[in-house]
Amino acid sequence: MTSRLERVTEQRLNSLKRIRSKGVNPYPHSYYPSHTSADAIALFGRQGESPQSMSLAGRVVARRRMGRMAFLDIRDGSGKIQLCFRRDLLGDEDYEFLQEIDIGDVIGVEGKLFRTRAGEITLEASDFTMLCKSLRPLPEKWHGLADVEKRYRHRYLDLIASEEARSIFRVRSRITAAVRSFLNARGFVEVETPVLQSQAGGALARPFVTHHNALDEDLYLRIALELPLKKLVVGGFDRVYEIGRVFRNEGISVRHNPEFTLLECYQAYADYNDMMNLVEEMVSSVAREITGSTRIVCGGKEIDLAPPWQRRYLRQTIKSYCDIDFEDYPDTASLRSRMGEAGMEVDAAKGRGRLIDELLASFVEPDLIRPTFLLDYPVEMSPLAKRKRDNERLAERFEAFVNGIEVANAFTELNDPVEQRERFQQQLGERVGDEDVEIADEDFLQALEYGMPPTGGLGVGIDRLVMLLTGQQSLREVILFPQLKAKSDD
RNA sequence: GGGCCGUUAGCUCAGUUGGCAGAGCACCUGACUUUUAAUCAGGGUGUCGCAGGUUCGAAUCCUGUACGGCCUACCA
Numbered sequence: 001m002t003s004r005l006e007r008v009t010e011q012r013l014n015s016l017k018r019i020r021s022k023g024v025n026p027y028p029h030s031y032y033p034s035h036t037s038a039d040a041i042a043l044f045g046r047q048g049e050s051p052q053s054m055s056l057a058g059r060v061v062a063r064r065r066m067g068r069m070a071f072l073d074i075r076d077g078s079g080k081i082q083l084c085f086r087r088d089l090l091g092d093e094d095y096e097f098l099q100e101i102d103i104g105d106v107i108g109v110e111g112k113l114f115r116t117r118a119g120e121i122t123l124e125a126s127d128f129t130m131l132c133k134s135l136r137p138l139p140e141k142w143h144g145l146a147d148v149e150k151r152y153r154h155r156y157l158d159l160i161a162s163e164e165a166r167s168i169f170r171v172r173s174r175i176t177a178a179v180r181s182f183l184n185a186r187g188f189v190e191v192e193t194p195v196l197q198s199q200a201g202g203a204l205a206r207p208f209v210t211h212h213n214a215l216d217e218d219l220y221l222r223i224a225l226e227l228p229l230k231k232l233v234v235g236g237f238d239r240v241y242e243i244g245r246v247f248r249n250e251g252i253s254v255r256h257n258p259e260f261t262l263l264e265c266y267q268a269y270a271d272y273n274d275m276m277n278l279v280e281e282m283v284s285s286v287a288r289e290i291t292g293s294t295r296i297v298c299g300g301k302e303i304d305l306a307p308p309w310q311r312r313y314l315r316q317t318i319k320s321y322c323d324i325d326f327e328d329y330p331d332t333a334s335l336r337s338r339m340g341e342a343g344m345e346v347d348a349a350k351g352r353g354r355l356i357d358e359l360l361a362s363f364v365e366p367d368l369i370r371p372t373f374l375l376d377y378p379v380e381m382s383p384l385a386k387r388k389r390d391n392e393r394l395a396e397r398f399e400a401f402v403n404g405i406e407v408a409n410a411f412t413e414l415n416d417p418v419e420q421r422e423r424f425q426q427q428l429g430e431r432v433g434d435e436d437v438e439i440a441d442e443d444f445l446q447a448l449e450y451g452m453p454p455t456g457g458l459g460v461g462i463d464r465l466v467m468l469l470t471g472q473q474s475l476r477e478v479i480l481f482p483q484l485k486a487k488s489d490d
Numbered sequence: 491g492g493g494c495c496g497u498u499a500g501c502u503c504a505g506u507u508g509g510c511a512g513a514g515c516a517c518c519u520g521a522c523u524u525u526u527a528a529u530c531a532g533g534g535u536g537u538c539g540c541a542g543g544u545u546c547g548a549a550u551c552c553u554g555u556a557c558g559g560c561c562u563a564c565c566a
Contacts, residue, residue: 004499004500004516004517004534004535004536005499005500006500007517007518007534007535008500008516008517009500011517011518062526062527064525064526064528064529065522065525065528066521066522066523066524066525066528066529067521067522067523068522068523069522069523069524069525070523070525071524071525071526071528073526082525082526084523084524084525086523087523088523102517103516103517116524116525116526117524117525118524118525118526120524120525120526122524122525122526136500137500137501137516137517138500138501138516139500139501139502139516140500140501140502140514140515140516141501141515141516141527142501142502142514142515142527143501143502143503143514143515144501144502145501145502146501146502146503147497147501147502147558148558148559149497149557149558149559150501150558152558153558157501161501203565203566204565205565205566206565246566248565248566249565250564250565250566251491251563251564251565253562253564253565254560255565255566256564256565256566260566262566345563347563347564354564357565358564361564399566405566406566407566409566459566461566463566464566484557484558485556485557485558487556487557487558
């Protein structure tokens with residue numbers, strides 16, 4: 001801490017002492033405002049601007065003192081409202097006590113609304129209460145907090161200073177609520193499954209490892225929700241979903257955070273076609289509920305999320321972009337050499353599935369701006385998906401892309417327990433280098449042996465969906481506390 | 491992991507050719523009963539990210555390093 005900050009803090013600690021010496025508790029236990037600022041203003045309008053006694057509470061964000069009269073702005077969860085304090089109404093003692101209220105303090109205030117000469121609806125205070133003394137100066141009122149690192153590390157300051165930040169996280173809450181009500185209305189049951197698992201299955205990613213002391217066992221933080229949810233389908237939950245945090249020990253970027261929120265839902269007796277309909281309906285109806293329209297603006301581009309979304313086959317799409325038909329290269333070696341011919345630097349630790357993924361990521365994905373389903377992925381990229389009815393080399397799987405970002409991944413779930421066991425084996429056999437592979441979960445296989453009905457499954461990255469619907473270009477803008485490297489000072 | 495850029499007062503930012511560390515907001519004192527980025531008069535201010543180096547002299551030039559941002563590579 002440097003001296004200016006120290007001095008402000010010292011002044012405020014002195015103010016605290018003065019407050020206490022007057023027998024006032026600067027940190028009382030509760031306060032019950034009769035209205036929020038937004039409700040109060042709306043009510044005043046509805047009642048023909050007739051004054052009515054009420055109480056409000058919020059953080060002081062501005063102060064304009066003018067001798068025997070002062071204006072303060074407070075902000076609560078609903079918005080901002082101006083307060084007016086007059087010496088002649090409050091009396092000398094209370095008006096003097098106003099000196100102890102600084103910008104940043106939280107106060108409660110009682111009074112009646114009126115409209116100022118400038119036309120602003122304002123509460124004329126008849127009494128006020130210190131609810132919390134603040135010891136630190138807030139960010140500058142006009143420019144706010146511009147330092148991106150400080151915005152993420154001290155998100156509360158960002159929220160105090162930035163209406164846009166407040167708005168994004170309120171919208172995020174409405175989005176998850178809308179997704180839940182969409183699924184609940186269709187008979188899906190929301191469940192919670194373990195974050196700590198003895199094996200991290202359901203996706204291909206490096207897990208975080210931790211240790212349970214009492215059991216003396218290593219445990220993994222989940223990388224997907226898939227396997228437990230499919231066990232629940234076996235258990236008779238025909239429509240089930242979870243919105244949960246998953247953890248992947250991989251790179252951080254504007255599109256990746258080590259922990260992120262995943263929606264997975266499973267519908268018995270459905271296939272990936274049904275999941276396509278479900279996801280396009282869900283995303284477009286959530287968008288309509290949140291923004292009032294299916295048209296969104298992202299990175300300067302207008303995108304219409306209304307169904308039906310474009311449907312294209314992965315194989316033909318990749319071929320159209322880079323003239324490589326992966327069906328012509330049935331093994332890793334031949335595909336790798338073809339990609340080498342095309343001038344691509346190919347990582348020797350990648351299997352055929354990863355190579356195809358690379359073709360997709362580098363040639364196709366950035367161009368998939370309008371909502372698009374890419375259909376039918378090679379079986380080896382999709383160990384938990386059922387083979388296509390007319391092509392055993394492909395799986396009934398799709399990924400949905402909007403604005404160049406993958407937002408959903410779904411398949412017709414593989415429910416043949418013998419084939420599932422083989423696919424896990426095959427994954428291990430074809431493993432190249434230290435590539436991540438799908439891990440066989442014995443209890444999952446047993447569950448399939450008891451019998452899982454034909455099922456469609458869908459995964460949606462909620463953070464990315466929020467990015468899309470709020471027009472943000474970075475995942476960190478939609479995650480309250482994004483992962484940053486630890487910093488020892490401040 | 492690689493490349494580029496940034497880091498100066500609580501906040502937002504200037505800082506010229508290497509020559510006393512600056513402004514606005516905020517803060518303190520005073521004036522002010524309709525202000526609202528209030529206004530007016532006055533006041534105080536810093537680990538120039540950190541560590542070295544060059545120099546009579548470094549916020550400024552050089553080296554290293556930490557953190558962050560963007561691009562890139564991998565993953566959703």
